[in-house]
Amino acid sequence: MRKSLLYFSWSFKTPYLILFVLVVCCGIKLNAQQxxxxxxxxxxxxxxxxxxxxxxxxxxxxxxxxxxxxxxxxxxxxxxxxxxxxxxxxxxxxxxxxxxxxxxxxxxxxxxxxxxxxxxxxxxxxxxxxxxxxxxxxxxxxxxxxxxxxxxxxxxxxxxxxxxxxxxxxxxxxxxxxxxxPDFPGAPNGGQGGDGTIAKGLTTQYTAGWDWIQPIRxxxxxxxxxxxxxKTNGVNLQNPHVITLVPGKRLPAGKQEAAVIRTSGEIENPLNKTVNGFLQYTLEGKTIKTAVQLKAGEKRVVKLPDFQLVNPKLWWPSGYGEQPLYTIRMQFVTTGGQLIDEETVKVGVREITTQWNERTRSRENYVNGQKIFIKGGNWVISDAMLRFSEERYDAEVRFHRDMNLNLIRIWGGAIIERPEFYEACDKYGMLVFQDFWFSGDCNGKWTDPLKKDDQWTRRQYPDNHELVLTAAEDQIKMIRNHASLAFWCGGNEITPPDDILFALKDRILPELDGTRYFYDYSNSNDMSYNFLGGNGDGPYTIQDQKTFWSFKTYPYNSEVGSVGVGDYASLKRFIPEKNLIAPQNGKEPDSVWAYHKYIPYDQHVDPYGKAKDAKDFAMKAQLVNYDQYRSLMEGFSAHMWDWYTGVMIWKTQNPWTAMRGQMYDAYLDVNACLYGLRKGGEPLHIMMNPLDSMVTIVNNGFGIERNTMVQANVYDIDGKLQQQIQAFTEVAASTTQRTFPINEPLKKIKNGAFVVLKLLNAQQKVLSENLYWLPGADGKYTGLQSMKNAVLKVETRKATKGNIELILKNDKANPVAFFNRIALVNSKTGERILPAFFSDNYLTVLPGEEKTIQIDFPAQTNVPVSIQVYGWNVKEQLLPLNIN
CATH class of the missing domain: 2.60.120.260 (Galactose-binding domain-like)
Incomplete structure (x- = not known):
């Protein structure tokens, strides 16, 4: 929500017609607030x-x-x-x-x-x-x-x-x-939130230190x-409220039944006289208004009549539809037609509801009447030192969209994010699950020897409960108009104290919002029945890929995560050269790695060959990263609506230079986690079950996929096709379907294999493609280690400021060009240009294959740009560009 000067969006060819319109439209004068x-x-x-x-x-x-x-x-x-x-x-x-x-x-x-x-x-x-x-x-x-x-x-x-x-x-x-x-900054003693006393005030708990960050001093x-x-012309209009109601079950395409737009606004009259006027807005050519009289010093909420929006353009989560936004300029004008004050609101027309799924025993969520499988990421804060910007928010939320996620959960130990964050979520179709400012670690859920106060005392943090309620009311008003905001939550892994909890759910939210479901806490039984015991979330460490498919965890897991070391360029940004020492399985990592919260990769790197140095480790870690997050999302999707109604990854971004739970680093440089997750989270996705090699299709969409061909291609490590299996199938809406196994062809491969799965439509267009690299019978990737070098041809089809189309070609006579990283660099300094957005990355090009990659990046002024490409068996090359 932001103030703006009054302007008219009509386009006329003569100034006389413009003048006529200004005169007849209530005589409004162009002297709005600044x-x-x-x-x-x-x-x-x-x-x-x-x-x-x-x-x-x-x-x-x-x-x-x-x-x-x-x-x-x-x-x-x-x-x-x-x-x-x-x-x-x-x-x-x-x-x-x-x-x-x-x-x-x-x-x-x-x-x-x-x-x-x-x-x-x-x-x-x-x-x-x-x-x-x-x-x-x-x-x-x-x-x-x-x-x-x-x-x-x-x-x-x-x-x-x-x-x-x-x-x-x-x-x-x-x-x-x-x-x-803060009155109580807390002792940074290594505990989650230090000694916990920082939670006595209404501030950010993480700044006393957590398992993913060191203390902010x-x-x-x-x-x-x-x-x-x-500056206003007198009366101050603030906190407009717009509710959209979309009855029935809708589809993204086609003509829509009407939606209801329900609005109100707070008006304050600071003058020593009574003011008469109208509260109004115009939408789709219709003006909705109501007469208002405000006495001297009066402040109150004014409701406008409901408006029936005919054939609305509906807002959908990413992967399910588009995200159109309407602009509502709520104005207070005098009876004489003078514009006194105005607020501008961007509105996405949608309705979000929930219901209990008895089969999974968890909450399932609906947008515009359609069931949505939640693929979410946990967000802490954009930057640990609060260096926010609209551009950074946009980039980070775009990364989440690019991961094929549809929800971001804002963790309770930080803040309610800034309006610019929710604007980006509106733009990119990311639902938001918003915690209030409580966490089980500081607020007393567990016995903790590092905490200063006992659980009963911590259970009543913060000290000033009235301040919490005042702040909650204020922050609800600040963000409630955003289409992306989907759910409220009392706190991370624990409820607020009862007087805060019940005030929020019984009084404040019904009065100030009334449209979003409220979870008492992030892993409550009301969200996901905890039949496993424990805390109701996790695990947070690296897992065998098969675990995600075979182990039934919480049916709507609010936190499950893994590793996240960036590539070598990322590590060099914050680790001194003398400390760039590759971690080894079973040994303590270097002190700087430990300080930056490195999570061990355990035995998962060694099958690719023991890391020779930090650069070698970082490359092999990306292979693990890709497989880890692809498998995570594929395993959950495979059991959609049977075991699960959703999952949220802990976590998808880092506000500090930590080496865990991140798809991109604190400098906005991507790693393979993002692209593995992007692949595994495709709305229409073909995948292979690692338990039985069954080719499986997941369809998150609302329509049936008819006459599709499922194709499985098995290649040896040299890239020679050994067998192809294909069959036609039909994939129902919002479902997962098993097709056929490919375990027999895989038995013939001794030292590893590549499996390429494709889903094609009736026009033989590829709807989904997925490449797996498999180890030999001993579980080691000896075949990858002995691969011959491949020479990739790299060229651009177009290169303009902000956008590049890149072509990667691999000749038929070549071996597989495996796991290629693409980066955009400053030709003079060699530093990466960040952020950069790739339609795909860490990709493999088979012999005789060509792949096209779209690259978007902030337009650079007088910066020489080169494309950097390197891979597992592809030597690094730089392609200087002539940017038009």
Whole structure:
């Protein structure tokens, strides 16, 4: 949701017709409110070096020549890093060199942040200061005056102040914000959330350390989210609410029955007089409005009449349909037609429901009346130091779409993400499962010797329950309009305290939302019946591929995960050269690897040959990564609606340079996990059951796939076709179907084999293709180790700024060109251009085969670009490009 100046989207050829339209459309005048962000020119200084008050700092003439440039939005640690006051905490063991707030005391990280800006107000104009997030407490001063009567507390809570009367007459204003760290930063003693006391406040629990991150030394103290100045013509319209109702069972294509659009908005009148007007919006050429009278000082929610949207363009999760969005500009206009204030909302028309599946004993989910098999990833936070951007959010969510996932779960030890994150999820069709700010580790689910307080005490964290409820109300309003937001959850692996839990589910959510299912906690029996005992999720370590097919785990597993080491280029970004030592099975890893939370690959790398060095290990680890996540998603999909209604991988991204649970690294560089998961999660997918070599098809779609041919091709390690089996079949909607086994042909292969499965339609177009590499009878990949080198021909069909079409060709006389990594690099520096999006990667090209890859990347200015390709048995080559 963002403010915008009023404009009209009609396209006319004469200015006279435009003028006529403006006149007849209620006489609205083009003098709407203004909003801008205070995101540059900030300065800061630690409190201990400032001897005067905020009132003095913000008076004209106060000298700030020796103050340090500050990063806002940002944290104290980000500002220190950007001013070269601390080393990069993401690199090596640098984090140990930075002072921790628990040891220094809070005063060390208590800072003044100051910003000057120009702004005036005249007549009924009102000016508002808006802060979207400060951690943890703050005092605000403007032009010598205190802005907030009471100290603001809480990271997860927006602030808004009417500063009209505090503005300087000459328009030259100075704002000062004194920011304090969390009252209880917690001891970073190696526990999940350290000693747990960080959860006594309403802040991010992970910053005291977790099993996937080292402590963030300032605990993310700072003005961490955006600061806005907004000017209205009087009345302030805020927190619009749009609900879409889509009755019945729909299909993505074809004409649709009408949907219901239900809207409301909060209106505040700060003036000393009664205001009369209309709350209204226009959609599909129809204006919906209601008359409003607001007394002086009054603030209330105003509901508009329901609107029947004819033949709506429906929003669907990724893999099931498109994601069209409607723009609603909710306006408050006077009876005389003057536009006073406006809010813009992007709306996806959809309805999400759930019901209990008695067969699986888990919750199953519906969008627009259609059953959706959940393929989800767990998300912690975009960046551990809160360095957010719209571009980074877009890239990360796009990666999740590219993995063929359809849901992201936001873990409870972090934050409710920023609106820009949900905008990206709306765009890419990712459902969101949103936890509130609780976790079993800190909030008392288990006995834990590393925790300071006992379970009964921790069970009541945070200390200020009213603050939690206030923040929940605020954050619900902030994100509730997003089509992607699908479910609310009380907390990670534990409920909030009862007075918070029941207030949320019985009062706050019904009043402020009322459309989304609420789970008491992330692995509750209401979500997935825990018939196995234990915590109701996991495991989190590497598994034999067959396990995913044979072992029946929780029917809607909220967390199951594995390894995730990046490739060699990724490792070099944060591991010093002297520490680039390959881990060996059964031995302790290097200290830097251990500090960055390396999970052992155990015996899974050795079948490819014991790693010679870190580069060799990283390449072999990618083979394991690909197989691990492809098998995970294939195993769950194979038992769709029989054992499972969904699965969520722990986890799919890292906000820090950890070496576990990531499909791309903290620098947005992809690894083979992403492409194995992408392959295994195809909406229409052909796969081989490793238990009995049965070729199986999974169809997540709503339609029957008729007259499809299932084709299985078995090649020896040299790429010679040994046998082909094929048969026609029909695949029902939303189902998994077994076809035929290929175990007999595989018995003839001694030192390994390649199996290529294809699903073709009646026009012989490939609908799904899947290549497996199999070990010899001894379980080792000796055949791969003895492969001859292949020479790939690499060329481009087109190359423009932001997009490349790459062709990989392998001559018939060549051996298989196995497991090729494609990267985009700066020709001068050799550094990878990030992020880059590949239609496929870590791919194999058979003899006589040609493959086309689409590459998207941020348009570069005056950066020479080359394509880098290397593989298991393909030497590295660089192809310089002439970008048009």
């Amino acid at each position: 909003q801008y962000e205070l995101n540059s020119g900030w300065q800061c200084k630690p409190l201990k070096e400032v001897s005067v008050s905020g009132a003095t700092i913000t008076k004209p003439g106060f000298n700030m020549s020796d103050w340090m440039p500050a990063t806002v939005p940002g944290t104290v640690l980000t500002t220190l890093l950007n001013n070269n006051k601390v080393p990069d905490p993401f690199y090596g063991m640098n984090n140990q060199l930075i002072k921790d707030v628990y040891s220094t005391g809070n005063a060390y990280y208590t800072y003044w942040f100051v910003k000057s800006f120009e702004q005036t107000a005249k007549g009924d104009e009102q000016v508002w200061l808006k802060l979207r997030g400060v951690n943890y407490k703050c005092e605000l001063f403007l032009n010598g005056n205190k802005v907030n009567a009471q100290t603001h507390e809480g990271m997860h809570l927006r602030q808004q102040y009417n500063i009209t009367k505090l503005l300087a007459a000459n328009g030259q204003n100075r704002l000062a914000v004194l920011v304090y760290p 300032d605990r993310n103290t700072g003005i961490w989210d955006k600061v806005f100045i907004e």
